[in-house]
Amino acid sequence: MTIELLELVAALDAHLKVDNFKDYCPNGLQVEASRNINKIVTGVTASQALIDQAIACKADALLVHHGYFWKGEAAPLTGIKGKRVAALMRHNISLIAYHLPLDAHPVLGNNQQLAQVMGWQITGIMDSPSWLLGLVGELAQPLMAAALAKDLAAKLGQSPLHLAGHQRPIKTLAWCTGSAEGGIYRAAELGVDAFISGEVSEQTLHAAQELGIDYFAAGHHATERYGVKALGEWIARQWSVECQFIDLHNPV
Structure with a gap:
């Protein structure tokens, strides 16, 4: 099944009550590319390795706990951040990220x-x-x-x-x-x-x-794998959209 990107993001923003949080980064849609979402890859951090996995899976969106544009970081899209965003845009993959709202949710957090x-x-x-x-x-x-x-x-x-x-x-x-x-x-x-x-x-x-x-x-x-995985499973139940959780090992 397909869901429109902005419809999905609006529903997630409301479900996670993002307006209740003063966070260190923007929550919700961070990179807008594909507008029609058939497949979502979920993972902890939007690293290049996870983006590569999303590309290989032919995902339309990447949903993570740790996205980009953190408070205090340099704004220009250069270096590794520029390469990551370019890869998302080149392969038409939207990036959605939820930080504190996903830590705090009373069921999916x-x-x-x-x-x-x-x-x-x-x-x-x-x-x-x-x-x-x-x-x-x-x-x-x-x-x-x-x-x-x-x-x-x-x-x-x-x-x-x-x-x-x-x-x-x-x-x-x-x-x-x-x-x-x-x-x-x-x-x-x-x-x-x-x-x-x-x-x-x-x-x-x-x-x-x-x-x-x-x-x-x-x-x-290790302690933050489970919220984004649960959120993806919730999306799959709500809209019958394919969601695949990819866990890239990180000992930190």
Whole structure:
């Protein structure tokens, strides 16, 4: 089945409530090329490798979590960004991207989807102005840190970096996918046993030790695969448009 590009984008903008977010990049349509969408490729980041895959799949649109035109980056379409946009335009592939709205969605969002993959029970949100995207929850049963790390590795496909803050079993936890290691401070305020995010900074080790909370850096890419995949599946159900998720491994 075919859907018109602007109709699709309008529906996605409304479903993800993009107007509710002050983001670091434009959400929605970023590169307008093909107007009639028969096939969509979804993936985490609009890298050249993913664009090449979309070209090979004869996609009409590429739907990602990490697109282009980030706040503070140079505006000219030169270098690798210019080559990427040129490849999209040359092959008539539109680019659609959703960042914070896709992190936060209560069903399709990265944080919700990560909980489903891991089997975590959601009990609340990281309820502060800076951490509205993060969630709080519980494990089905308490685990020692090594066992939780093993579970993360088994389900996400790569071993997390574990920074120990205590030696007790882990039952309660908070998480915020991607580059959200600073949320460890809010997680400690909430009194949970562990905080999980994607990346890690040098100071995160000291925070974990001094706050008495375990931290797991499970991978920016690995923790953010599931929202865009779920969004593509939602599109396929709504309009019977073919959506293919392509996961290009990224250990970061």
